[in-house]
Amino acid sequence: MIKKGVERFYxxxxxxxxxxxxxxxxxxxxxxxxxxxxxxxxxxxxxxxLFTSSMIMDAFKTTLIxxxxxxxxATLLGTMAAIGIHSMRKNSRAxxxxxxxxxxxxxxxxxxxxxxxxxxxxTSLGFHTVLISxxxxxxxxxxxxxxxxxxxxxxxxxxxxxxxxAKPLYAFFKIVWPEISSGVLSGFLMAxxxxxxxxxxxxxxxxxxxxxxxxxxxxxxxxxIMPEMYALSTxxxxxxxxxxxxxxxxxxxxxxxxxxxEHV
Numbered sequence: 001m002i003k004k005g006v007e008r009f010y011x012x013x014x015x016x017x018x019x020x021x022x023x024x025x026x027x028x029x030x031x032x033x034x035x036x037x038x039x040x041x042x043x044x045x046x047x048x049x050l051f052t053s054s055m056i057m058d059a060f061k062t063t064l065i066x067x068x069x070x071x072x073x074a075t076l077l078g079t080m081a082a083i084g085i086h087s088m089r090k091n092s093r094a095x096x097x098x099x100x101x102x103x104x105x106x107x108x109x110x111x112x113x114x115x116x117x118x119x120x121x122x123t124s125l126g127f128h129t130v131l132i133s134x135x136x137x138x139x140x141x142x143x144x145x146x147x148x149x150x151x152x153x154x155x156x157x158x159x160x161x162x163x164x165x166a167k168p169l170y171a172f173f174k175i176v177w178p179e180i181s182s183g184v185l186s187g188f189l190m191a192x193x194x195x196x197x198x199x200x201x202x203x204x205x206x207x208x209x210x211x212x213x214x215x216x217x218x219x220x221x222x223x224x225i226m227p228e229m230y231a232l233s234t235x236x237x238x239x240x241x242x243x244x245x246x247x248x249x250x251x252x253x254x255x256x257x258x259x260x261x262e263h264v
């Protein structure tokens with residue numbers, strides 16, 4: 001009994017550390033005072049100023065375009081890379097997976113500086129260099145999400161479809177794709193998450209006039225935290241929370257359908 005009480009207290013403490021700062025941020029987004037310790041009454045003022053601020057909206061638009069474009073490209077390239085790695089022999093596959101893990105273990109600041117030096121040598125910094133950087137560091141996350149799903153697939157089923165006359169592309173989408181689609185989607189969401197809040201690599205590879213939310217917030221912190229940032233962070237959190245709920249609902253439905261089909 002005491003052990004269960006200690007476990008529950010520990011779990012509650014962990015969740016408090018995780019979500020209490022977010023709750024405080026959401027509350028501050030509705031605070032009519034710029035002070036972080038004095039409650040000035042409920043207001044939607046900061047949300048109104050958020051959507052009328054051209055600086056924040058431009059950074060938000062750039063961030064969304066960059067995130068979605070980089071995530072889609074990284075998902076396509078990462079999925080193709082995972083399929084290629086999966087078809088390799090055991091030793092070659094181990095080497096490629098080891099190389100895939102290096103960018104994940106490498107410090108962001110090292111990756112950002114090295115990419116900046118590479119871009120400065122061959123081209124000028126701008127939106128395209130940030131996009132290439134985001135695609136580059138997102139690809140390993142996609143590969144590591146798709147590979148476990150590929151390992152669960154049966155190669156003989158795909159080869160049997162080819163023997164029966166199916167075209168390789170048709171056989172892939174009918175046999176392989178349903179098995180790995182959840183991993184591809186997980187890789188895409190991971191890429192969106194990593195690209196959305198990246199600062200170090202973006203800061204070193206962006207050119208003049210290119211601002212994302214992370215770099216804009218860093219610049220504005222020198223002047224003090226704008227209350228509009230609380231409102232923006234709240235909206236981003238709610239968007240991520242809604243997406244997570246949809247994903248969990250979809251997964252639970254898929255599990256129920258699978259259990260139902262097994263019983264039938």
